[in-house]
Structure formats: C-alpha cells, structure tokens
Amino acid sequence: MRYVDEFRDGELAQKLSREIEALAEPGRVVKLMEVCGGHTHAIYKHGVEQLVPDEVDFVHGPGCPVCVIPMGRVDDAIALAERPEVIFTTFGDMMRVPGGRGSLLEAKARGADVRMVYSPLDALELARRNPDREVVFFAIGFETTAPATALTLLRARAEGVSNFSAFCNHVTIGPPLRAILDSPGLQLDAFIAPGHVSTVIGTRPYDFIVEEYGRPVVVTAFEPLDILQAVVMLLRQLRDGRCEVENQYTRVVRRDGNPRALAALEETMELRDTFEWRGLGWIEESALRLRPDFAEWDAEARFELPGGRVEDPKACQCGEVLIGAIKPWECKVFGTACTPERPIGTCMVSSEGACAAYYNYGRLTVPA
Amino acid sequence: MRPRLKDELITLAHGAGGKATRALVEQLFLEELSNPLLEPLGDSALLELNGSRIAFTTDSYVVKPIVFPGGDIGELAVNGTVNDLAVAGARPVALSAGFVIEEGFEVARLRELAASMAGAARRAGVPVAAGDTKVVERGKADGLYVTTAGLGVVPAGVELGASRVRAGDRVLVSGTLGDHGMAVMIARGELQLEVELESDTAPVHELAASLLELGGAVRWLRDPTRGGLATALNELAQEAGLAVALDEESLPLRRAVIGACEILGIDPLYVANEGKLVAVVAPEAAEDALARLRAHELGVEAALIGEIRAEPEGLVVLDTAFGGGRIVDMLVGDPLPRIC
Numbered sequence: 268m269r270y271v272d273e274f275r276d277g278e279l280a281q282k283l284s285r286e287i288e289a290l291a292e293p294g295r296v297v298k299l300m301e302v303c304g305g306h307t308h309a310i311y312k313h314g315v316e317q318l319v320p321d322e323v324d325f326v327h328g329p330g331c332p333v334c335v336i337p338m339g340r341v342d343d344a345i346a347l348a349e350r351p352e353v354i355f356t357t358f359g360d361m362m363r364v365p366g367g368r369g370s371l372l373e374a375k376a377r378g379a380d381v382r383m384v385y386s387p388l389d390a391l392e393l394a395r396r397n398p399d400r401e402v403v404f405f406a407i408g409f410e411t412t413a414p415a416t417a418l419t420l421l422r423a424r425a426e427g428v429s430n431f432s433a434f435c436n437h438v439t440i441g442p443p444l445r446a447i448l449d450s451p452g453l454q455l456d457a458f459i460a461p462g463h464v465s466t467v468i469g470t471r472p473y474d475f476i477v478e479e480y481g482r483p484v485v486v487t488a489f490e491p492l493d494i495l496q497a498v499v500m501l502l503r504q505l506r507d508g509r510c511e512v513e514n515q516y517t518r519v520v521r522r523d524g525n526p527r528a529l530a531a532l533e534e535t536m537e538l539r540d541t542f543e544w545r546g547l548g549w550i551e552e553s554a555l556r557l558r559p560d561f562a563e564w565d566a567e568a569r570f571e572l573p574g575g576r577v578e579d580p581k582a583c584q585c586g587e588v589l590i591g592a593i594k595p596w597e598c599k600v601f602g603t604a605c606t607p608e609r610p611i612g613t614c615m616v617s618s619e620g621a622c623a624a625y626y627n628y629g630r631l632t633v634p635a
Numbered sequence: 636m637r638p639r640l641k642d643e644l645i646t647l648a649h650g651a652g653g654k655a656t657r658a659l660v661e662q663l664f665l666e667e668l669s670n671p672l673l674e675p676l677g678d679s680a681l682l683e684l685n686g687s688r689i690a691f692t693t694d695s696y697v698v699k700p701i702v703f704p705g706g707d708i709g710e711l712a713v714n715g716t717v718n719d720l721a722v723a724g725a726r727p728v729a730l731s732a733g734f735v736i737e738e739g740f741e742v743a744r745l746r747e748l749a750a751s752m753a754g755a756a757r758r759a760g761v762p763v764a765a766g767d768t769k770v771v772e773r774g775k776a777d778g779l780y781v782t783t784a785g786l787g788v789v790p791a792g793v794e795l796g797a798s799r800v801r802a803g804d805r806v807l808v809s810g811t812l813g814d815h816g817m818a819v820m821i822a823r824g825e826l827q828l829e830v831e832l833e834s835d836t837a838p839v840h841e842l843a844a845s846l847l848e849l850g851g852a853v854r855w856l857r858d859p860t861r862g863g864l865a866t867a868l869n870e871l872a873q874e875a876g877l878a879v880a881l882d883e884e885s886l887p888l889r890r891a892v893i894g895a896c897e898i899l900g901i902d903p904l905y906v907a908n909e910g911k912l913v914a915v916v917a918p919e920a921a922e923d924a925l926a927r928l929r930a931h932e933l934g935v936e937a938a939l940i941g942e943i944r945a946e947p948e949g950l951v952v953l954d955t956a957f958g959g960g961r962i963v964d965m966l967v968g969d970p971l972p973r974i975c
Contacts, residue, residue, distance in 0.1 A: 275956060275957050277884075277956055277957055277958045280957050280958045281958055284958070311961055312902075312955075312961060313955045313957040313959050313961070314954075314955045314957065314958070314959015314960045314961045315957070315959055316959070317958075317959040317960055318957075318958055318959055363648075372646045372647065372648060373642075373644060373646060375646070375647070376644040376645060376646040376647075377644060385825065385826060389825070491957050491959075492957075608654050608655060608658075609641060618900075626964070627962065627964045628961040628962055628964075
C-alpha cells in the first residue's frame with residue numbers, strides 16, 4: 268500500500284533499532300511517555316517494544332479521547348439518546364464505553380436511536396434528511412477532531428439547519444500534560460508528543476514542557492518507523508543535554524499549526540472553567556464548550572441533562588496508568604475483573620486505551 | 636479464560652462473531668440445548684446414520700445491502716452453508732432454504748435472488764431440496780432474511796479436528812483476506828470511499844476435497860467467515876491448547892482492503908470472508924497442499940501463513956512485518972472504527 272508500506276519497512280526498523288541500542292545507556296532506564304492513544308495502538312500493533320532495549324520504557328499517556336470522557340458525561344449522552352425525538356450520533360468506539368448506566372450500545376438495545384457516524388458532517392446530513400427529528404452529535408476528542416465539529420457547526424448555522432446540535436466534550440491536550448508533569452513522583456524523562464493534534468495546534472503549545480519542566484519533546488507521527496525515529500531523537504537530546512521541542516512529523520506539522528482550523532475553533536468554541544477527566548479528575552481550562560452565539564446548536568443548552576457525576580470505580584487504577592505511575596498489567600483488576608468485554612476502567616475500552624491495547628496485543632511481553 | 640455472559644440484553648455485539656457471540660452460544664444455547672451432537676460446536680454437527688457419517692449445519696443470512704459487489708444474499712446463503720459442510724470434510728448432498736420476507740418487497744427482486752441462489756446451487760452441485768416462506772409486516776425485517784441448512788456425507792477415512800493438530804503443523808489460507816466484509820461495508824455507502832472491491836463469496840468444497848486427498852496430513856479446516864481469520868484461529872488455538880503463529884508478511888491481502896482498513900482503523904484479520912478456506916496440514920504435506928490450492932481457480936492466491944507452536948498455549952501470535960510481535964486476540968464485538 269502506498270503511504271503505508273513506506274513507514275513499516277522492516278529493514279529500516281532494524282537500522283533504527285540498532286541506533287537506539289547504541290544510544291541507550293546500559294542500566295539506565297529512560298521513561299518516554301507517548302501521549303497519544305494512536306501511538307500506544309501503533310506500538311502494540313507492530314510490536315515496537317520488542318525493537319527497543321529494556322532501557323527504553325514506553326509509558327502510555329492520556330491521549331485516548333474515548334478513554335478520558337468521565338462516566339457522568341456518558342450517562343448524559345445516554346439520557347439524550349433515550350429522548351424519543353432524538354437521533355443520537357456518535358463515533359463507533361464511543362458506543363461501548365460504560366457510564367454509570369451502561370453504554371450507548373446497551374441503550375440502543377433498549378430502543379434508543381443511536382447511530383454510528385464517521386464524521387459530524389454525516390450527523391448534519393442525517394438532520395437534513397430527518398427534519399422532524401432532533402439529531403445530536405456526541406462531539407468528543409482533542410483538537411484533532413474539534414475542528415470538524417467547528418466546521419459542521421458553522422455549516423449548520425450557514426444553512427439554517429435547526430434540528431442539529433452538538434453535545435460538546437472536546438478537550439485540549441496541554442492541560443492534562445501539565446497535570447501529569449505536576450503530579451508527585453513523576454518519573455518521565457521525555458515526551459513523544461501527538462502528531463495529529465499538532466497538525467492543528469502546531470508545536471508551540473509544547474514549549475512549556477521544555478521551558479518549565481525541562482523535559483525534551485518530539486512531535487511524532489503514527490507509523491511505527493516514526494515512533495522509532497522519535498525515540499532516536501529523544502535519546503540524542505538526552506545524550507547531548509539538549510531540551511527542545513523537535514518535530515519528527517515535518518511532513519504535515521507546522522510550528523504554528525493550521526490557522527484555518529484554529530480560527531474555526533475560536534469562532535465556535537471557548538474554554539470551560541474546568542472539566543472532569545476520567546482517571547485524572549478535574550482539570551482547569553482543559554475542555555471546550557460552544558460559545559453562546561451557538562447556543563441554538565448546543566445540546567447542553569437545548570436539552571435538560573442529568574449532569575450527574577459518577578465516581579470512578581474504586582478498584583480501577585486508570586488514573587495511575589494514565590500518569591505513567593503503573594503499567595496496565597500492574598493494575599489490581601487488569602485482565603481479571605476488567606477486560607475489553609467488561610471494562611471497569613476507561614483504559615480498557617478503546618483499542619487505543621493503554622490497557623486494551625496491552626490486553627489485545629501486548630500480553631506476549633509481560634515480565635513474568 | 637472463557638468469556639462470560641453477563642449481559643441483560645442482546646446487543647449487536649452478540650451477533651458479531653467474537654467473544655460476546657461465543658459467550659451467548661456457550662452459556663445460553665449450549666446450556667439449554669446441551670447434547671453430544673451440539674457440544675463440539677463445529678461448523679457442522681457429525682452424526683452416524685446407518686453406518687454413514689452425515690454432516691448437518693444451518694446458517695442465517697442478514698446481509699445489508701442484500702445485493703453487493705460480487706454477490707447477493709441468495710448466493711451467499713448457498714455458499715455459506717456449502718462451505719460449513721465442506722470444512723467438516725463432507726460432500727454436500729442437499730440444502731434447505733427458509734425466507735423471511737418483508738411486506739412490500741418486490742417480486743422481481745425476489746425472483747432475481749432465487750435465480751442467483753439456483754446458480755450458486757448448480758455451481759456447488761447441490762439441490763435446494765426443501766424450503767419455507769414467511770412474510771412479516773413492513774419494518775419488521777430488513778427486506779429479506781434467508782436461512783439455509785445443509786446435509787452432507789463425510790467420506791470414510793476423513794478425520795478432521797482441533798485434537799488432530801500438532802505443534803509444527805503449517806497453516807494455509809486459500810486466498811486474500813477480508814474481501815467480503817470490506818466489500819459489503821463499502822457497498823453500504825456510509826463511508827464515501829471509492830474502492831473497487833468485490834465479495835469473495837464462493838463454494839470452497841472443491842478446494843476442501845482436493846486437500847482431503849492428502850489424507851491424514853490434513854488436520855483441520857475452517858471457512859473464516861464472521862470474525863475473520865483471527866476468530867477462526869483463536870478458536871483453534873483454544874480448542875487444541877496450542878499456539879498459532881502467523882507471519883504478517885505472508886498474509887495475502889488486497890491493496891484496497893489494506894487501504895480501507897487503514898482508514899477505518901480496522902484490522903483485516905477480523906474481517907469476514909465468504910469464499911476462503913483455512914487449513915492446518917502436517918509440515919511434510921504443506922507444499923503439496925499449497926500447490927493443490929493454487930491449482931484451483933479459487934485458490935490462485937493461496938499462501939502458507941504460519942505454523943502451529945506449543946507455546947504460548949491457547950493464543951494466536953503474529954510476527955509483524957515490522958520485526959516485532961503481538962497477540963491476535965478474539966474481538967469482543969464488531970470491529971468499531973477508531974476516531975483518530
């Protein structure tokens with residue numbers, strides 16, 4: 268496959284693997300956090316961990332958009348979906364995420380009209396075709412998916428589609444990274460920063476990590492060769508005593524990001540004072556809501572929501588997994604009470620979640 | 636560990652062929668209907684009648700759209716059941732067909748589908764010997780559902796099963812993976828992907844018969860339908876208490892399938908096939924088996940894709956083309972597209 272094979276070349280991988288081997292300091296473990304769930308998925312899918320020495324330890328970060336949605340918001344989504352006038356639209360991998368009252372998949376089985384879409388524009392099209400129904404889009408994701416929601420809102424306004432609204436749960440990548448960097452007992456040496464988010468926001472938003480926390484950053488694409496190259500770049504920074512935001516994903520990421528996408532976001536959304544992250548708790552100015560001008564398309568303004576809060580289950584150690592304090596398999600319930608078919612914690616739900624990726628792909632490498 | 640059925644309601648996941656389906660079958664249907672013929676949960680039940688061994692199977696077809704590139708529900712309903720018989724080592728003898736038709740369905744379309752079914756039956760050399768028709772109110776069925784059952788005769792000397800598989804045996808597949816599932820997914824038109832891809836629906840009984848001439852060297856056959864190759868091989872690994880090790884580079888995949896799967900974040904190993912055979916054969920017979928598959932028009936892209944190992948017990952592992960390794964687990968429910 269063109270544009271796929273090129274980034275999965277086994278020989279190049281071996282070459283990078285040898286380079287990493289040479290750069291690693293025997294006996295000194297370097298902990299690299301891959302922030303994005305897409306990276307976690309690629310690392311396991313391609314067996315990248317087996318191509319780096321024991322001295323390189325991947326710590327799986329909070330960048331799985333499905334994983335960080337708190338259970339109370341899932342319950343709100345289910346409440347919306349259960350309204351008889353509503354067609355509730357969602358990305359596929361949000362369907363199985365359990366809230367306090369089950370998942371959207373179960374709500375669908377009880378009779379709610381829940382439909383899987385591939386883009387918010389599909390939801391807008393459904394609204395056009397079903398003028399007598401209310402079509403609500405479950406807007407989730409980081410700055411990667413938020414611009415698509417923003418452009419859909421702008422289009423809904425331009426076309427006067429009044430039976431479409433977004434249930435906005437978009438989050439921003441900077442604040443949870445700061446929360447992790449501020450957490451006591453932090454052991455991370457450097458960051459593999461997300462690629463797709465950075466195509467929108469650019470590389471500047473990571474400057475604080477090098478300036479305030481002294482941790483090197485490499486903005487990285489999602490193919491396994493990209494990840495190995497990022498490891499090489501980070502190990503070189505550490506060896507040379509440098510601390511910079513470097514860009515491995517130069518094929519699409521610019522220093523200032525995508526101004527048009529950012530303008531669409533700015534026009535439609537604003538920062539919330541605070542937002543709850545599953546596993547990480549409340550983080551100030553870490554999420555987006557629709558601006559008052561867009562109240563007409565804001566599901567939170569148009570419908571009454573339960574707005575309840577559901578405590579994360581006590582046995583669940585997702586929070587510790589998300590900050591890199593423990594590995595997925597070190598969690599008390601990993602693989603026993605908590606499995607992809609019955610997830611207790613959010614990291615087990617999506618195949619990008621650290622635990623599910625590990626459960627599905629990685630059990631070969633568990634230290635006995 | 637066996638998946639457990641804890642759900643209060645049936646969700647679509649229970650129909651997807653992965654762990655949820657298995658939990659439903661083992662912990663509800665098998666518990667209630669338990670008997671020695673059903674218990675092996677094979678593609679076909681095997682029963683002795685007057686000294687001959689009969690294979691007996693049934694399958695329902697609910698595909699949407701009912702006509703798709705490369706086939707339709709009628710052809711699928713014949714081929715699918717013929718294939719379930721074929722991988723039990725049986726020569727198909729007769730089929731039955733039950734139709735659940737939605738009020739308002741066009742007669743001309745139904746005739747086309749019945750004709751397509753007849754074509755598939757002729758190709759497989761098996762008559763549709765019994766049938767049933769029911770009509771339900773508009774909105775109570777998605778156009779047309781078809782259920783077929785099949786009877787076949789297992790020739791003397793044919794012994795297949797997970798218990799016959801040994802470490803060192805080789806794994807073959809008769810052609811490219813995931814064509815049917817992706818062709819149907821794309822034909823639904825929800826993805827706005829322009830990809831030319833056809834379903835692989837076809838009867839594999841001739842491929843199976845050709846392999847069975849190798850005698851005891853053929854250990855196990857399966858048609859990897861819903862849940863794909865990964866699900867079929869996981870069931871083998873668990874039943875045999877052995878490991879299946881696949882080599883990613885040797886998996887036959889069409890570029891269009893790789894590309895569409897990549898865009899959707901779906902693994903082609905879990906995507907359905909409707910005209911493929913996966914076989915485990917003794918190592919010394921592997922090359923001969925491959926040549927036999929490739930000699931048939933349905934097997935020209937056949938490949939040796941892996942081997943059976945003693946460890947890790949009960950798991951399917953994949954040596955990635957990238958040089959790493961990973962587990963290929965059973966899916967929980969439908970493969971859901973990833974958001975980013």
